[in-house]
Amino acid sequence: MNSTMTARPRTHATSRFNRYLPVARIVAIVFIVFLLIATFMTDGFYTLSNMRAILNSAAVVGIIAVGAAAIVIGGHLFSMSLGATVAVCAMVFLSLLGFGLVIAILGTMLVGALIVGAQGYLVGRFGANPIIITIGAGALLEGGATWMSGGTSVHPPAGSPDFAFLAAPLFGIPFPVYVFVVVVILGEIGLRRSVFGRQLILMGSSPKAARAAALPVTRLTTGAFAIAGVTAGIAGVLLGAFNQSGTLTTAGTLTYDAIAAVLVGGLAVSGGRGSVLQAAGGAVLIAAVSSMLLLRGFSPPLEMLVLGLIVGAVVILNHVNSKDGETR
Structure with a gap:
């Protein structure tokens, strides 16, 4: 009798542990173990x-992933146009530098918000498939940017203000890292503290x-989506400043890199769960x-x-964890 009474609480506790253990903790544990292994086994890593x-x-990638996280948490899968938006925003930033650095940065962020936000309106207002719309x-x-640029690289106009600091180190740390930290903090506060986020x-x-x-x-x-456009605009500014030129190839695989970051971070693809952090x-x-x-x-x-393989393993783990929570 006593053994039965003691066995049940253990089983119940184990069940609760398996049910509610968030994927974020598992990913964090894997990350810590990975860093330890990398420290001892890879010369020059640490x-x-x-x-x-x-x-x-x-x-x-992290800046773009912050915006992508807003779309995923809202239950609308992914945006497949973020990479193209980043490339276009880099071209817009360089083109607007003739009007001043502040106008160029703010104008680029606005363009990004309008481009991606319009896609979000179609998804929210008409229930359109987000993957199809964003593809x-x-x-x-890509077609519009090629036509407007003539298929050539966009360079800052003569007499543009100095923008080299956007890609230069500050106190030994690259400037984009500071931007990344600020975007993450603002995104997390906005998601957890604002009415919009809740x-x-x-x-x-x-x-x-x-x-x-x-x-x-709809709103x-x-x-x-507009938030994702703003982060794409910020990424476009940083890439434009780093390359000092803008083409459609500027973004490379950023769309897929941002999606991979969201998935590896453990956000639920079904929406409603996860965080900017x-x-x-x-x-x-992924960078490590x-x-x-x-x-x-x-x-x-x-x-x-x-x-x-890492992305696939996390996605499967996330799916199994979600199903386990639904069935228990």
């Missing part, structure tokens, strides 16, 4: 210069409940893994394979 390189590599928008952006989480958790509660679904969806952590983790693989002499294709 040096100050390499840490700076990791943060610099994660900064731009189409990405194609339109309504966005509710909408992602249960779209039907959100509509029943008369939440402004929330448009706002989430998780997305930022996912970007840093890439750095370790590079230091160990992995070829780029093999590096892509390993990163793909």
Whole structure:
């Protein structure tokens, strides 16, 4: 009798642990274990210069991932046009430098918000599929940018203000890292403390409940996409300043890198769960893994394979954790 009485609480505790253990903790544990292994097994990994390189590599991706997290938390999967938006914003930033640095930065962020926010309006107002809408928008952006630029690189006009500090180190740390930290802090505060953030989480958790509660679904969806546009604009400014030129190839694989950061961070694809900090952590983790693989002499294709396996494992873990919570 006593053994039965003592066994049940243990089983119940184990059940609760398995049910409620968030993916974020699992990812954090994996990240810590990885860093320890990398420290002892990879020469040059845990040096100050390499840490700076990791943060610099994660900064731009992490900034975009913050915006992507708003879309995912709102329950609208992903935007496939963020990379194209970043490239267009880099071109816009360089073109606007003739009007002054402040106008160029603010104008670029506004353009990003309008481009991606318009896609969010279509998704929220008409219930359009976000993947289809954003893929189409990405194609339109690429075609429009090619037509307007004549297929050539965009350079800052003569007499432009100095913008080199946007890509230069400050106190030994690359300037984009500071921007990354500020964006993450503002994003997390906005998500947790503002009415918009709380309504966005509710909408992602249960779209039907959100509509029943008369939440402004169209406005929330448009706002989430517009936030992603602002972060894409910030990334465009930083990349334009770093390259001092802008083309459609500027963004590279940033769309997929940002999505990978969100997934590795453990955000629920179904929406309603996750945080900006998780997305930022996912970007840093991916950058750290890439750095370790590079230091160990992995070829780029093999590096892509390993990163793909990590993303796949986290997605499966997230899915299993979600199903376990639903069935218990």
